[in-house]
Amino acid sequence: MNSKKIKKPDPNIWKQITTAWGKACSPSRPSLGDIKIYGKFILQSIGKKKNCRILILGATPELRSLILKYGLSKKIDIFLLDLNLEMIRAMDEFVEIPNSKEKRVIGDWLSMPFKNEYFDLVLGDEVLINVSLTNRNKFLMEINRVLKTSGAFITRASHENPLAKKFTLKKALDKYSNYYLQNKLKFNQAVNYVLEEIFQNSYFKNPKGLLSLKFLEKDCYKALKSPNPLKRLIIKTILDDYSSLFKQSWSWESRPQQLKKFKEYFQVKESKTAHDYLYSYILPIYYLIKK
């Protein structure tokens, strides 16, 4: 979603989002490998502190579950910040142990309702993609503002994939339906990876750095007429289960452009990619320290 024109989605889509999230896999959701990296960076950043305040941008269940583990050994105040309370509620279902102490704050990441230097750590999984290119400096500046001196921002952030220029829906359907038939992937994984390739390729279908399934909607409807029933089922599942995503758009840049922006507000202490899912190479996790 581009934050310049933030619209609250139709409440009826929450059920769809919950169902879709339940079937989603990495890269949409952080993998076990990603969570290990997050865990390592979190430990480096707050490991020695007895008390700390953490802000999670969005409602990523895997991050909320991870933080709970640290909460057992120290006093942690956890805040979630999202425009939609419904999204936080929809994600509750996927948190391993519900944490009644999480403070749910409804607000905009571009103008956070927190005092300066309030947090020791800010976490956000694939949040940058939700912020338009024109608002990215403002967003990073806000994170910098709410962080204490030497506070950390740890985030998995995807960047453009030059290889995706060559992706086509036809090739993706061929590849992932074969992987499914060869038992290399489950059905929902095949659906997710076809969706991922459409998504990555959509970036090259417009000059504005936007990603949107809508740029390939016509191709999807055309593929519904495929003579192959498995390919038809994959496309039908995408159109049925992810229809709300066709109305949205996200933003991408190249990795050097992204790093340049991070470096304006943060020192890049480390970045690491997981190796347990396809395309993890375009989703590094950054350990950033407030400048």
Ligand SMILES: C[S@@+](CC[C@H](N)C(=O)[O-])C[C@H]1O[C@@H](n2cnc3c(N)ncnc32)[C@H](O)[C@@H]1O
């Ligand atoms: C597709 S989700 C995923 C984001 C993140 N990966 C997560 O798991 O929460 C996008 C979420 O970001 C929230 N969001 C997008 N832009 C926002 C903004 N400017 N301020 C606050 N929340 C925002 C949306 O309301 C939505 O809940």
